[in-house]
Amino acid sequence: MTLRILIGMAAAAILSSCGNKQQAACEGAAAPMKIIFETDMGNDVDDALAMDMLMQYAREGKIDLLGISSNKRNDGSTEYIDLLTTWYGMPQIPIGKVVDGAKCDDAVNYALAVAQMTDADGKPLFARSHDNDGFVVPSVEMYRRILSVQPDSSVTVISVGFSTNLAQLLDSKGDDISPLTGKELVAKKVKELVTMAGEFTNNGEADSLKRMPEYNVVRDIAAAKKVFAEWPTPIVTSPFELGIKICFPADAVENELTRATPHPVSEAYKAYLPMPYDRPTWDLTSVLYAVEGSEGYFTLSDTGDIEVDGRGGTRFIARSDGTRRYLMTDSVQDANILRRFVEMIPGEKK
């Protein structure tokens, strides 16, 4: 193979890896996107799969993962985040944890199960970098410290759990970290919020009982209501009806790689439900859109407002100068998305 062909292949690979959001970066200085990940790690296993994608984007230099925040107060959540960042060699990423978070009744807590796994000698199966339960700071403090030092309009927040921390951030007052209120900090530093939240299948129905409350909204309705009403940047959400159409296949986590060496994402998947099972890809779709953009994967709704009612139902109201949108897909896009997920997950440790 000639050098010219090799160079051509490399250039093609770089171009093909650029979604529309990444195009400008690829053509210019290729600056990585700045991301903060907000997760209820430990509830559904899609959070672990979504974080696995972020670890790989970070390793490839596509993103700068500024921090990871857990809005699940139960044990195991920040421990699992700690062991996964450690597994991928990125223990320096700050980890925040919710204060006064919503209660979750765990039937299964895969995060805690994986954090407590041991090897044949009784030692922890997966190394960790932090003592105690793995977190460094309360989430609101983590957000304020990160945002206060970032360039204006530079940070994308991906939120795939409850809105508790984001609502608390909006309510935070100026302090010794920054004189700005939380809402002012977000308005100045955040470019976009991408969430997995809401359900719009029966959006046209006036009766709110026909709009199914989605889990991330219903666990902290007041917080979701505040964020969709008051968050001062554009929001794009991947709704319930999208991720449930695209199911991650069980056999993707039980491959030659994971059989040879325990992988924390595969172990989480196997601990969550009896194998084999396929699982909807709710949180993964938010990560994919946030980092790679919509081209080939998603169709965006019109702009508008998103209202949250008293029981957690969500409704989209189109408005030409609105700043909220939601994602939709057709069957071709669904196939493209699934192909990308299976290609990426679980990531190989290097």
Ligand SMILES: [Ca+2]
């Ligand atoms: Ca989640």
